[in-house]
Amino acid sequence: MSDSDYKCLLVSQVNDGYIRRVVRRSVDTLPEGDVLIRVHYSSLNYKDALSATGHPGVTRRYPHTPGIDAAGVVEESSHGRFTPGDEVIVTSYDLGANTPGGYGQYIRVPAGWVVPLPHGLTLRESMVYGTAGFTAAMSLHRLERHGVAPGSGEILVTGATGGVGSLAVAVLSRVGHTVVAATGKPDRERFLLGLGANAVVHRNAVDDEGRRPLLAERWAGVVDTVGGNILATALKSTRSRGLVTCCGLVASADLNLSVYPFILRGVSLQGIDSAECPMPERKYLWEKIAGPWKIDATDDLVTERTLETLEPEFQRILQGKQTGRVVVELIEK
Numbered sequence: 001m002s003d004s005d006y007k008c009l010l011v012s013q014v015n016d017g018y019i020r021r022v023v024r025r026s027v028d029t030l031p032e033g034d035v036l037i038r039v040h041y042s043s044l045n046y047k048d049a050l051s052a053t054g055h056p057g058v059t060r061r062y063p064h065t066p067g068i069d070a071a072g073v074v075e076e077s078s079h080g081r082f083t084p085g086d087e088v089i090v091t092s093y094d095l096g097a098n099t100p101g102g103y104g105q106y107i108r109v110p111a112g113w114v115v116p117l118p119h120g121l122t123l124r125e126s127m128v129y130g131t132a133g134f135t136a137a138m139s140l141h142r143l144e145r146h147g148v149a150p151g152s153g154e155i156l157v158t159g160a161t162g163g164v165g166s167l168a169v170a171v172l173s174r175v176g177h178t179v180v181a182a183t184g185k186p187d188r189e190r191f192l193l194g195l196g197a198n199a200v201v202h203r204n205a206v207d208d209e210g211r212r213p214l215l216a217e218r219w220a221g222v223v224d225t226v227g228g229n230i231l232a233t234a235l236k237s238t239r240s241r242g243l244v245t246c247c248g249l250v251a252s253a254d255l256n257l258s259v260y261p262f263i264l265r266g267v268s269l270q271g272i273d274s275a276e277c278p279m280p281e282r283k284y285l286w287e288k289i290a291g292p293w294k295i296d297a298t299d300d301l302v303t304e305r306t307l308e309t310l311e312p313e314f315q316r317i318l319q320g321k322q323t324g325r326v327v328v329e330l331i332e333k
Helices: 046-052 123-146 163-174 186-195 228-236 279-290 311-318
Strands: 005-014 017-026 035-043 069-077 087-091 106-109 114-116 154-157 178-183 199-202 219-224 238-246 268-271 302-306 325-329
Touching (some): 005 046, 035 087, 035 123, 069 123, 087 123, 114 279, 123 163, 123 238, 123 268, 123 279, 154 163, 163 178, 163 186, 163 219, 163 325, 178 186, 186 199, 219 228
Parallel strands (some): 154 178, 154 219, 178 199, 219 238, 238 268, 302 325
Antiparallel strands (some): 087 114
């Protein structure tokens, strides 16, 4: 391989379908940007699977290299904040959506997208978190700012075996919250208890099909990753002045409920948009992830893949069968 070539996963449109191949491309094909980064690790997120399977709401133009997360080493920089050899993280913004992403051994991006790797994290550990862990950290941050502290009461985490959900369980438990994990996978109870959940319930228990505008108060806070009726149920059963964060829609993008939780109990609903999180908050949260919020990245939590072995994971995450986090290794040993 010449110095200007790199390996990547390339998604191409063929007739009405999409094919994925691991190919070699020239670094010269990357878009203009301030910083060229040699990617060591990436991760798998739901958005990556959508991009890899041709979802027009995520990626408009193909051929394309997905991967909304990347961690690696600066190779070239025209910006004073970064020099060759710096270890860095890039997540969110347009990376992997319509800009070639972390499923390539090189990315070139604006300096404004790049976060220095905080002390206390390795490149691999940062991708155990990736966008999923960062979203979980944003949710915890919102709960703290709202005054939902450890000891306030139970925190419900929905979709608890997924990427955001599993990391939310682990991080919330790490800082001392009482966590109730909801999942449709009863065989993963031991996994969730191992992450620190105090209790595990089936998702049906938090998916009320009745028409009541309010339910019995239970949750001091909620981290919802699925949307739909489960989110509506969570809002109807959150305690007075509690906070519900929302970051997903795998159950549904629709929200069918009355205003009663908001005007009778003062419940707040906070959307979590990690893609456009301002850089000062982004840096602050990565420092928290590397420090007091850092969790043990156990083998139960993390599955490792390469570009060549990533294909089955796309359908697994789209079908809701993924557990924990998938870290993608791009360095060739």
